[in-house]
Amino acid sequence: MKKLVVALSMVAFAAIAFANGPETIDLSKAFNVKSPTKKAVMFPHALHQKNNQCTDCHMDAKGGKDLKGADGKKFVAGEVKGTANALHKNFCWPCHEKKQVKAGKSCTTCHK
Ligand code: HEC
Ligand code: HEC
Ligand code: HEC
Secondary structure, eight states: OHHHHOOOOOOOHHHHHTOOSSSEEEEEHHHHHHSSOOOOBEHHHHHHHHHSOHHBBBBTTTTOOOOOOOOOOOOOOSOOOOOOOOOOIIIHHHHHHHHHHHTTTTTTHHHH
């Protein structure tokens, strides 16, 4: 019985870990950055799940590829190039501003 409970809880844990997606995501790969001038952003996904709602960033509470822009619409990255790119302006930066994240717009907070 004890073994069964342990086995079942391990299955449940694995399911949760999987449903939450990767712990860290290389966003230069996810957004297919073609000629990077900055270091690739290794996005701390698990950390962001602690103090934000899934639906702050995803169109759906299950997560997945459909992200929600800061404008509340389905996020479209387009070609990620230069400092005026959509990830800065319509995804990462507005929330860091709103939540007053320390050094939230410093280049080296994300590109390191
Ligand atoms: C601060 C923003 C943010 C929050 C909060 C967040 N995510 Fe994500 N999540 C992302 C980004 C960015 C990606 C990468 C999307 C991509 O690869 O196109 C991602 C990817 C994922 C993926 C993998 C999608 C795939 O098919 O590769 C899953 C699953 C996921 N998130 C689930 C969740 C769940 C569940 C929550 C809440 C517990 C959550 N996320 C909270 C930003 C966030
Ligand atoms: C919905 C709000 C929200 C969005 C969108 C968001 N962040 Fe954050 N981010 C936070 C908060 C809040 C913190 C402060 C850390 C904490 O306490 O959770 C943070 C902290 C960070 C940190 C510092 C982590 C540390 O170790 O101190 C990095 C790096 C970061 N974010 C990267 C990103 C990147 C890259 C994006 C866009 C792909 C992004 N964030 C989008 C809310 C957000
Ligand atoms: C909150 C996180 C965050 C901060 C702060 C940030 N960036 Fe980015 N930046 C990103 C993400 C995410 C991408 C797209 C993924 C990638 O390039 O790895 C990106 C892409 C870029 C790109 C296009 C790709 C490339 O490598 O040429 C440039 C240029 C850029 N950032 C410059 C800057 C500069 C300059 C600063 C400081 C003023 C800065 N970024 C601060 C998250 C951030």
